Amino acid sequence: MIKNTFLLAIFSSFLFSCNNNDDYVDLPDLNERLYAGGETTVFSENSTAFRTPAVNIYGTDLDMHLLGDTDFEQAFVTAPAQINNGLGSIFNNTSCVSCHPKDGRAAFPENMVNLSGLLLRASIPGMDAHGGPNPVPGFGTQIQNQAVFGTFPEARYQVAFETKTETLADGTVVTLRKPVISLYDSYIPFPANGMLSPRIATPVFGLGLLESIPEANLLAIQDVNDTDGDGISGKANYVWDPTANQLKIGRFGWKAGAPTVLVQCAGAYVDDMGVTNYVFPNEVGASQSNGQDGLTDDPEIADETLNQVTFYCRTLAVPAPRNITTDAVRKGAKTFEEISCTKCHVPKQQTGFNIIAAISNQTIYPYTDLLLHDMGADLADNRPDFLASGTEWKTRPLWGIGLTQVVNGHTHFLHDGRARNMTEAILWHGGEAQASKEKFKQLSTQKRNELLAFLNSL
Amino acid sequence: MKLNRILGIGLVLLAQLAITSCSNNDGESVDPNAPLYKTVLTNVSQDVITKTYETMNTNSQALVNAISNFTIGDEAELTAMKNAWMATREPWEKSEGFLYGPVDTQGIDPAMDSWPVNVNDINAILNSSGDITPDLLENNNEARGFHTMEYFIWGLNGTKTAADFTVREKEYLFAAAQNLHAKTTQLYEGWIASGGNYQNYFITAGDAGNAVYTSQKTALLELVDGIITIADEVGNGKIETPLNGNNGGPKPEAEESRFSNNSKLDFANNIRSIQNIYLGDYNGVDGKGLTDIVAIKNATLDTNIKTKITAAINAIEAIPGTFTSAITNNRPEVQNAQAKVAELQQLLDSSLKPLISNL
Numbered sequence: 143m144i145k146n147t148f149l150l151a152i153f154s155s156f157l158f159s160c161n162n163n164d165d166y167v168d169l170p171d172l173n174e175r176l177y178a179g180g181e182t183t184v185f186s187e188n189s190t191a192f193r194t195p196a197v198n199i200y201g202t203d204l205d206m207h208l209l210g211d212t213d214f215e216q217a218f219v220t221a222p223a224q225i226n227n228g229l230g231s232i233f234n235n236t237s238c239v240s241c242h243p244k245d246g247r248a249a250f251p252e253n254m255v256n257l258s259g260l261l262l263r264a265s266i267p268g269m270d271a272h273g274g275p276n277p278v279p280g281f282g283t284q285i286q287n288q289a290v291f292g293t294f295p296e297a298r299y300q301v302a303f304e305t306k307t308e309t310l311a312d313g314t315v316v317t318l319r320k321p322v323i324s325l326y327d328s329y330i331p332f333p334a335n336g337m338l339s340p341r342i343a344t345p346v347f348g349l350g351l352l353e354s355i356p357e358a359n360l361l362a363i364q365d366v367n368d369t370d371g372d373g374i375s376g377k378a379n380y381v382w383d384p385t386a387n388q389l390k391i392g393r394f395g396w397k398a399g400a401p402t403v404l405v406q407c408a409g410a411y412v413d414d415m416g417v418t419n420y421v422f423p424n425e426v427g428a429s430q431s432n433g434q435d436g437l438t439d440d441p442e443i444a445d446e447t448l449n450q451v452t453f454y455c456r457t458l459a460v461p462a463p464r465n466i467t468t469d470a471v472r473k474g475a476k477t478f479e480e481i482s483c484t485k486c487h488v489p490k491q492q493t494g495f496n497i498i499a500a501i502s503n504q505t506i507y508p509y510t511d512l513l514l515h516d517m518g519a520d521l522a523d524n525r526p527d528f529l530a531s532g533t534e535w536k537t538r539p540l541w542g543i544g545l546t547q548v549v550n551g552h553t554h555f556l557h558d559g560r561a562r563n564m565t566e567a568i569l570w571h572g573g574e575a576q577a578s579k580e581k582f583k584q585l586s587t588q589k590r591n592e593l594l595a596f597l598n599s600l
Numbered sequence: 601m602k603l604n605r606i607l608g609i610g611l612v613l614l615a616q617l618a619i620t621s622c623s624n625n626d627g628e629s630v631d632p633n634a635p636l637y638k639t640v641l642t643n644v645s646q647d648v649i650t651k652t653y654e655t656m657n658t659n660s661q662a663l664v665n666a667i668s669n670f671t672i673g674d675e676a677e678l679t680a681m682k683n684a685w686m687a688t689r690e691p692w693e694k695s696e697g698f699l700y701g702p703v704d705t706q707g708i709d710p711a712m713d714s715w716p717v718n719v720n721d722i723n724a725i726l727n728s729s730g731d732i733t734p735d736l737l738e739n740n741n742e743a744r745g746f747h748t749m750e751y752f753i754w755g756l757n758g759t760k761t762a763a764d765f766t767v768r769e770k771e772y773l774f775a776a777a778q779n780l781h782a783k784t785t786q787l788y789e790g791w792i793a794s795g796g797n798y799q800n801y802f803i804t805a806g807d808a809g810n811a812v813y814t815s816q817k818t819a820l821l822e823l824v825d826g827i828i829t830i831a832d833e834v835g836n837g838k839i840e841t842p843l844n845g846n847n848g849g850p851k852p853e854a855e856e857s858r859f860s861n862n863s864k865l866d867f868a869n870n871i872r873s874i875q876n877i878y879l880g881d882y883n884g885v886d887g888k889g890l891t892d893i894v895a896i897k898n899a900t901l902d903t904n905i906k907t908k909i910t911a912a913i914n915a916i917e918a919i920p921g922t923f924t925s926a927i928t929n930n931r932p933e934v935q936n937a938q939a940k941v942a943e944l945q946q947l948l949d950s951s952l953k954p955l956i957s958n959l
Binding site: 187190212218222 | 700701702704705706707710714715716717718719720721724725728738739740741742743811812813814815818819821822825836837841853854
């Protein structure tokens, strides 16, 4: 009895010393976050991490997903053609997967003239009939920088970089680059009051889960007027849903400008590829000299194609986090909370009922509130989008972010891909996130590395 | 005294246990087969993947030369051009079991192998007045690459003669070949040690500072997922869509290499890319592959995988005539090939992947 107690005491002391480097008992237990996408979660750490079907879909749902997978890879060509007709006449790219390689994130383009996963949204001051961006006459709400041969694209893109430096508490100096993207060779003059907003293509997994978070849950964490005085507001966007002819809460896109996965996908077909569909049956440049293909073939894709691709994006698996039992990652998670990152990158959400069983009633860890926040002047696009002001952006989900390198071969983050790594992305945070950024800058080297280890574990 | 000794030993053991469990926080215990995994990863990345790209790059230069040498009206030179296209196509198809790394992250796959071809754009380019240069094609994936070149060399119905070529078509073809060669060079250089050195991510998998593969197992699973993906693509995409894409009936316009009637060879070479990764062999040079890991864990599975790879290749090659004809006239043989590819995919997915996952 005595011996046993003695041994137990020794054993306990070892266990304790093993983990007691800091304040072990206070470190968050991340095990419950292992299934980041609920039962959809896939355990993959290689280049397939973003492109696996939800682990829990079967039968006809899986069949539908796989059809959507094929559709996602189809390259479109100029109509008329035997298959995949309908490209353009003006467009940004020719297939879904070209902008979302391996269903992931596009890099900042090496050459602004070439096909890439970056595009520019556009508008002029004022609003359209539904409170959304006011189209630029002759250009619409997006600048298509490619065109079928013999047709003028709306304009070409060019970039100049501005740099600034941030100095961290340990003396590390980080040079940040800000791309200032502008137009040249426009087919007609671009108006002086035209506003441009660059957008990088984002990963497409987990979207059905985000779509299934009950609106009430998101509204419950709104704090539009910052009544709790923590400097962080959080505001839901309300955007036009052409399939319902009403305003709905915005969830998708960099400024939460799309209400559903369906509208996001349909918009991508017509705006990014020039492919008309049942949600958007008119060519993107229908009223322009360069936007008419002269054919009466609309919609250019079958209704089922759009539905399959939408289903595909709704039912891709979320990759599980890694190394979540290590001290470094757990300490990083603690710091992530202590410096208030979690106030916007809310770790946990719950999905409600969904007709797709795989994503229904799931506990998920997307690290987002799906709400709009003022991110400061440096990040601002200065182009409103429904309720989103020129300085507001939607909180990006962080799940899977640590796999960007292995999936996409880069770590370019933020709406225009300006950040070249996680540290730069954090240092661009301003506005409501300014205080958190300052705290990040003050972290010791070790604590900063732990925070990065945590982010890379996601 | 005796008790103290026992306690002392106990203390040492406990201390070791504590130290081991501490150091284990950041990774798994060292697998005694780690040197074998490193050998496999080194050989497969250097001597299979990079060598495949090297072959393609060499052969695409020969394709540029063959087109440059082509005299309109000369059938022998047209044949040489066809052979040069097929010689470049072969390593490409043998690379589709490993569509990760620069081929994807640098947008090389769509630049080389987009399908379908944009016939309207191609005609518009031919009918335009400007020079046709590699640069002109740089932004039009569906009007460059293998299938655009195939369209020119064989013609829409595969019946083109050397006299049918126009000067403008040759100019286009030459530009497309140069563009293709630039891409094969970029791809090869992305992997070699003196270039982008992507192979090094495999060789050093699990080492500190490897930003891509944080463990050897992750890198091995990349190899496994790559070959499962192409098996799936061949069976459920490349064969299925032309065979059954028209409401269960043939859809010949969905066949990828139909101008050249190269589809059967494409499919067989896709399965050979699985074989090369699995065996670790390329071009007659033996090396360590996944087979060497599987053999020591489950020899029966190893034999099964090799058997099913061969069966899939044989079934594809046993399809009579052209694939275009077979999807209408020899459907049972096509279905048999599809079934053999599916069996292979199923085995890789349900047995090989779990085995590697559990290393």
